[in-house]
Amino acid sequence: MTPQLTELIEMSRSLGDERQDMVILGEGNTSAWADDGSFWVKASGTQLVQADLATFVRVGFQPVLAALERNSMDDEEIKQLLREATLEGFRTPSIETFLHAICLRLEGVRFVGHIHPTAVVALLSSARSRELFGGAVFPDQIVLLGPTPAYVPYADPGLPLAHAVRQSLAEYMSREGRAPRAILLENHGAIALGGTAREVLNISRMLDKVCRILAATLAAGGPRFLTAAQVQRIEGRPDERARRADLK
Ligand SMILES: [Zn+2]
Numbered sequence: 001m002t003p004q005l006t007e008l009i010e011m012s013r014s015l016g017d018e019r020q021d022m023v024i025l026g027e028g029n030t031s032a033w034a035d036d037g038s039f040w041v042k043a044s045g046t047q048l049v050q051a052d053l054a055t056f057v058r059v060g061f062q063p064v065l066a067a068l069e070r071n072s073m074d075d076e077e078i079k080q081l082l083r084e085a086t087l088e089g090f091r092t093p094s095i096e097t098f099l100h101a102i103c104l105r106l107e108g109v110r111f112v113g114h115i116h117p118t119a120v121v122a123l124l125s126s127a128r129s130r131e132l133f134g135g136a137v138f139p140d141q142i143v144l145l146g147p148t149p150a151y152v153p154y155a156d157p158g159l160p161l162a163h164a165v166r167q168s169l170a171e172y173m174s175r176e177g178r179a180p181r182a183i184l185l186e187n188h189g190a191i192a193l194g195g196t197a198r199e200v201l202n203i204s205r206m207l208d209k210v211c212r213i214l215a216a217t218l219a220a221g222g223p224r225f226l227t228a229a230q231v232q233r234i235e236g237r238p239d240e241r242a243r244r245a246d247l248k
Pocket of ligand 1: 028114115116188189
């Protein structure tokens with residue numbers, strides 16, 4: 001077993017731990033970069049909390065990314081394509097494999113966690129979710145998540161969601177000049193993007209905390225976002241940069 005796969009299994013079990021409230025039952029999926037041509041991704045019908053070697057399949061980037069350029073595919077064609085793209089493992093890759101391929105192609109991203117924390121989905125299902133995530137509210141949020149996450153309007157899971165994520169990432173990167181550390185999926189959940197498995201866990205936990213804090217601010221008039229200058233100060237501080245490096 002490769003070190004990436006060992007780390008991916010541990011990360012998945014941790015995200016699946018009910019006490020963390022990141023997912024329940026078969027919710028969520030995870031992936032890790034394997035080599036330039038392939039990646040490990042959760043198979044459909046498996047549970048994160050029970051993750052082991054048989055939970056993951058190794059899939060080629062090329063056929064999965066090429067499918068995003070095709071006009072339309074029905075469910076059977078998609079399943080067929082995912083089975084054909086599988087290089088190792090006996091199960092069918094998750095329907096969110098397309099999304100994972102896009103995320104693992106971002107610079108510095110080696111591990112990806114897609115989660116449905118209660119606090120996060122609650123805010124993302126709220127009437128004012130877009131404005132609630134329009135700024136940062138406290139310093140540690142910026143250290144872990146950056147100034148703002150990417151925000152993806154609701155899309156049907158599978159290929160439509162992958163297209164929507166790709167579109168939002170392109171807009172985010174042209175605006176911010178770099179990839180986000182977290183992606184919010186409207187009325188659905190979130191994606192944590194890490195250089196390491198530990199980073200995915202840290203980002204997931206911080207995002208959950210941010211959402212619980214945002215929900216609490218609604219009882220006292222709503223969030224007071226930090227100013228651009230305050231955000232930039234946290235981003236640029238050498239001690240905060242060192243902390244960020246430690247957390248990896
Ligand atoms: Zn999901």
